[in-house]
Amino acid sequence: METDVLIIGAGPAGLNSAYEIASNGVQTVIVDESFFPGGQLKQQTQYFNNLPRQFEAQRGITLAETLANRLHSLPVTMLHKHTMIGVYKDGSIGVSNGESTFPIKAKKVIVTTGAAEETCLFPGWTLPGVMTVGAAQILMNRERVLPGKNAIILGCNSFSQEVAQQLKDCGVNILGIIEKNTSLGRESRERLHSDIPLLLNSYITRAMGRGEVEKVFINHNGSEQEWRADLICIGNGLSPILEPFEILDCSFTNKEKLGGLLPGYDSNFKTENSSVYVAGNAAGITCMGGVLLTAEIAAADVLRHLGVLNREDAARQTTYLWKELLRIETQTDSEVFYARVASIQEFHEKNNIPLPTSFHAILEEC
């Protein structure tokens, strides 16, 4: 198979960059592991407010449909249940659906693999009944199945708080949110619900049960308590999914504020492999607005390299998008934006590429 642009992952970043590219008549193929598009939006029933201007505030599940539906009349081929499994010698991407494996030759590749949930280890963490908060949300909102009756949420952050509330609204008894720190970040403090108990300075010492979680030992302020629970949801944050970048010879950098290890990229989200771009949470954990905007910045540079956009138009668009990214990311968490800019500066220095003049205005804002 041959195409102009290949996108790995049909989450919000992949779908949005596909739209930006294919709406210019450029042939685009999207490869996605799942059976339908939307990535992790497919179970996000919460509202997303801080989105780029062309999107009104909407629930994640609606946004998934919005992003997928507008590709219907465009030159986009969607390969569901297909996984990128390697790279051929000529740079083609190896894709498999479990039965057949074939190469896709593309002029440009945008990797939008998103993020994976970090775990948290304690004795018994592999027992059935222990799952990530994301898994609990999938069961509840995609499968319409209650993941358990009496739940403990491990880790207090805006996502785990959101899922805790959603579980509670579906009838799950939330015994408490267990947080190892002694204080919460601003976003978590603002979200505190008095009807869900929060235990700071706490951790799980052990989960036990015959074949599944039945009781959980919790250390709270130094003393141990025994709780009866059948569900532990681990909410320990996200980190970028990196395997495709490893096999595509990209360089990596470590930025704690962006979720740890991530591919190095320039101010247009181009990696060290000049035909490979990154966008979305794979380029550093950010808000939904950031996921969508990074996809548009990458798409603009891809269009320039394919000769669809001229240099001036691309620069004008990129300048606008970076201002939007600055606005949206700093509204949610300015440290994410600063870490991103720092990693881009480092990438340019390391590779001896001057930063585009349009980017200097962004640097001045930091």
Add this chain to the structure above:
Amino acid sequence: MYIKDHPILKKDNNHEVTFFYNGTTLKAKHGQTIAGALMANGIKKFGITRKLQQSRGLYCANGRCCSCFVTVNGLEHVLSCMTLIEDGMEVNPNSGDPDVRRGEYGN
């Protein structure tokens, strides 16, 4: 157990499918994954590890952690969270040693 009145989502009208788990006939809804179908029937333990005989079930629900493997129509190590349930599907827990396939793909 199903969520009957979801606080946000509309009632789905997905038709029922019948499948087999460990020889027992169970019901699921079209559009569910195997993992979702098992959890809906109150089954959390999908298998045991070969070496330490530890229980395993759904963990990440995203096809990454490999904790939810089951055997589907004789094929071992299928990700139950990434595979949709089908009418008449024979699902078995992931326990014991796998059968090494011979013939077309074996040696």
